[in-house]
C-alpha cells in the first residue's frame with residue numbers, strides 16, 4: 001500500500017520508510033518521524049498476517065497499537081496530521097448491512113483488536129488524526145489475493161473459494177488517491193475508504209479470472225474456510241464520511257480492470 005502512496009503522491013514529496021529504516025514498534029520512531037518535519041504522516045505499517053497474529057499477540061500489539069502511538073506522537077511533535085490506516089476487521093460482521101464509520105466495533109481476532117487499539121492510540125496522541133479503514137487490498141508490487149488467485153489458476157482448473165465472506169475489494173492506487181485527498185483537508189475523524197460496491201469472495205474470484213484471462217477456470221463457492229483467526233463474514237464498508245467531502249472511489253470492478261490492465265512497475 002505504501003508503494004502506491006509513493007507512486008500516486010510523487011508530486012507531493014512522499015517519503016516512504018521501510019521497517020529497517022523506521023521500526024514503528026520502537027520508541028525511537030517518534031523522534032525519527034518528527035525529525036523529518038512532515039506535514040502529514042501516513043502510518044500504513046502493520047503486522048498484517050491475520051492468522052499469525054493469533055499466536056503472536058504481543059507482536060501484533062507492539063506493531064499495530066504501540067506503533068500507531070509512536071506514529072501519532074511523531075506527527076504531533078512535528079505539528080503534522082496523521083492518517084492511521086485501519087481495517088474492516090474491527091467489525092464482527094453481525095450488522096447484516098455495510099458498515100458506516102460510527103457503527104460499534106467488535107473485532108473477532110487479535111489482528112482486528114490490535115488494529116482497533118491502534119485507532120484509539122492514534123486519536124489519543126495526535127490532535128490532527130484521521131483513521132482510514134480499508135479492506136481487501138490489491139495493488140502493484142505487493143502480494144495480494146488477485147495475484148495469488150491468478151497464479152493458482154495457471155495449474156488448477158477448479159478452485160474452491162469461500163462464499164460466506166463479503167467485503168469491499170480495494171485498489172491501492174485508488175486508496176492512495178483518497179488518502180492524499182483526505183490529507184489535504186482538516187476534517188479529522190474516522191473514514192471508510194474502499195472502492196464502491198462489494199461482493200462475496202467467490203464472486204470476486206470469478207471476476208478476477210474473467211478479467212484476468214482465465215475464464216476457463218471454475219470457481220466452487222464453499223462456506224467453510226479453515227483458518228486460525230475468525231474473520232467477519234459480512235463486513236463491507238460504506239464510505240459515508242469521505243463522500244461528504246467529495247472523496248469518491250470508483251467501483252471495485254472498474255478498479256480491478258485498471259489494475260489488471262497495467263503492467264507491474266519495474
Ligand SMILES: NC(=O)c1ccc[n+]([C@@H]2O[C@H](COP(=O)([O-])OP(=O)(O)OC[C@H]3O[C@@H](n4cnc5c(N)ncnc54)[C@H](OP(=O)(O)O)[C@@H]3O)[C@@H](O)[C@H]2O)c1
Nearest residue numbers: 001019023024025044045046048085086087134135136137
Ligand atoms: N491487505 C489488506 O487487505 C488490508 C485490509 C485492511 C486494512 N489493511 C491495512 O492497510 C495497511 C497496509 O496493509 P498492506 O496489505 O499493504 O500490508 P503489508 O503488505 O503487510 O505491508 C505492511 C508493511 O508494514 C511493515 N512493517 C511491519 N512491521 C513493521 C514495524 N514494526 N515497523 C515498520 N514497518 C513495519 C512491513 O514490513 P516488512 O515486510 O519488512 O515486515 C510491510 O512493509 C495496514 O495498516 C493494514 O492493516 C490491509
